[in-house]
Amino acid sequence: MEDYLESISMLAQGGKVVRVTQISKALGVRKPSVTSALKKLSKEELVEHERYGYVKLTDEGQKIAEDVFHRHETLRHFLGEILGVNPKMAVEDACKMEHAVSPITLERLAKFVEFVLNRPRGKPEWLKGFNYYFEHGDLPPEYTAKCLRDK
Amino acid sequence: MEDYLESISMLAQGGKVVRVTQISKALGVRKPSVTSALKKLSKEELVEHERYGYVKLTDEGQKIAEDVFHRHETLRHFLGEILGVNPKMAVEDACKMEHAVSPITLERLAKFVEFVLNRPRGKPEWLKGFNYYFEHGDLPPEYTAKCLRDK
DNA sequence: TCCGTTTGTTAGGATACACTAACAAAATAA
DNA sequence: TTATTTTGTTAGTGTATCCTAACAAACGGA
Numbered sequence: 001m002e003d004y005l006e007s008i009s010m011l012a013q014g015g016k017v018v019r020v021t022q023i024s025k026a027l028g029v030r031k032p033s034v035t036s037a038l039k040k041l042s043k044e045e046l047v048e049h050e051r052y053g054y055v056k057l058t059d060e061g062q063k064i065a066e067d068v069f070h071r072h073e074t075l076r077h078f079l080g081e082i083l084g085v086n087p088k089m090a091v092e093d094a095c096k097m098e099h100a101v102s103p104i105t106l107e108r109l110a111k112f113v114e115f116v117l118n119r120p121r122g123k124p125e126w127l128k129g130f131n132y133y134f135e136h137g138d139l140p141p142e143y144t145a146k147c148l149r150d151k
Numbered sequence: 152m153e154d155y156l157e158s159i160s161m162l163a164q165g166g167k168v169v170r171v172t173q174i175s176k177a178l179g180v181r182k183p184s185v186t187s188a189l190k191k192l193s194k195e196e197l198v199e200h201e202r203y204g205y206v207k208l209t210d211e212g213q214k215i216a217e218d219v220f221h222r223h224e225t226l227r228h229f230l231g232e233i234l235g236v237n238p239k240m241a242v243e244d245a246c247k248m249e250h251a252v253s254p255i256t257l258e259r260l261a262k263f264v265e266f267v268l269n270r271p272r273g274k275p276e277w278l279k280g281f282n283y284y285f286e287h288g289d290l291p292p293e294y295t296a297k298c299l300r301d302k
Numbered sequence: 303t304c305c306g307t308t309t310g311t312t313a314g315g316a317t318a319c320a321c322t323a324a325c326a327a328a329a330t331a332a
Numbered sequence: 333t334t335a336t337t338t339t340g341t342t343a344g345t346g347t348a349t350c351c352t353a354a355c356a357a358a359c360g361g362a
Binding site: 089090109115 | 230233234235236240241243244247248250251252253255256259260262263266267270275277280281284285
């Protein structure tokens with residue numbers, strides 16, 4: 001259900017109206033699945049939807065959608081920019097993982113991503129070291145040199 | 152189903168025999184759920200189990216169990232030792248996430264954890280900086296000092 | 303050995319999704 | 333305005349899990 005909310009929110013960007021067919025395509029499910037999801041979400045007061053009409057999120061629904069989106073983006077950034085997973089797979093995995101992360105963990109992950117990518121400024125050296133390590137299974141020359149020097 | 156395999160594998164550690172009740176308790180589900188899971192896993196040749204008897208993993212089942220366990224441990228380490236999530240929650244979140252991570256992403260995560268915690272040796276300084284940042288919402292004094300100096 | 307407890311199974315049902323087929327409403331084009 | 337196409341709904345199914353209640357097998361002590 002979270003995916004439906006997230007998708008509706010995305011499709012509504014810029015004040016556009018949202019219809020069943022769009023949601024169906026966005027999520028890769030058939031239209032009857034959308035209809036029944038909407039029925040359920042209406043009952044929970046997360047969307048407004050009348051037969052054959054447009055779909056709109058309630059405030060509560062919008063809040064949840066934004067939360068899911070935030071989880072998604074945090075994971076996507078972590079996977080893509082820190083682990084170096086390719087963009088397509090980063091999105092796919094983020095989609096699956098976004099429903100499994102607890103709020104507290106997510107908050108820490110968000111801070112982590114922010115810390116690594118922006119503090120004190122820009123991507124740190126060690127992350128480049130990690131990329132090298134991942135590609136070559138060993139540390140880059142300067143690390144090794146430093147290690148030897150330290151001995 | 153993966154959870155069943157993982158659990159059976161854990162319970163069998165050290166050559167111990169495994170029974171339905173144990174699995175039931177380990178996973179927090181009722182015994183009929185275990186019985187039917189075993190029926191299914193038997194059909195897929197992942198476990199051996201005859202009525203009222205012990206439960207054993209096949210080689211194939213053991214392989215999958217170990218893979219799940221590896222995913223679990225990788226995630227747990229990441230959450231606990233890098234993000235600093237408390238141990239109990241690290242386990243819980245790892246349990247939920249372990250079924251959502253693709254193999255490629257998992258491999259990168261494993262390398263990342265190894266890199267951060269062991270290369271070139273021990274926990275790096277910046278990770279302590281992160282912990283401080285998370286607690287105080289700001290960088291520790293030495294970072295700030297370094298920043299100013301660099302200016 | 304036989305009776306109660308523990309352990310495991312069967313039967314039947316609930317929920318959360320998804321799907322197809324068939325139909326109904328709305329929109330569009332002739 | 334009527335015919336056609338597009339869009340959305342309903343009805344009925346299927347699969348994956350879980351559950352409870354009731355029963356059956358196995359185990360262990362008196």
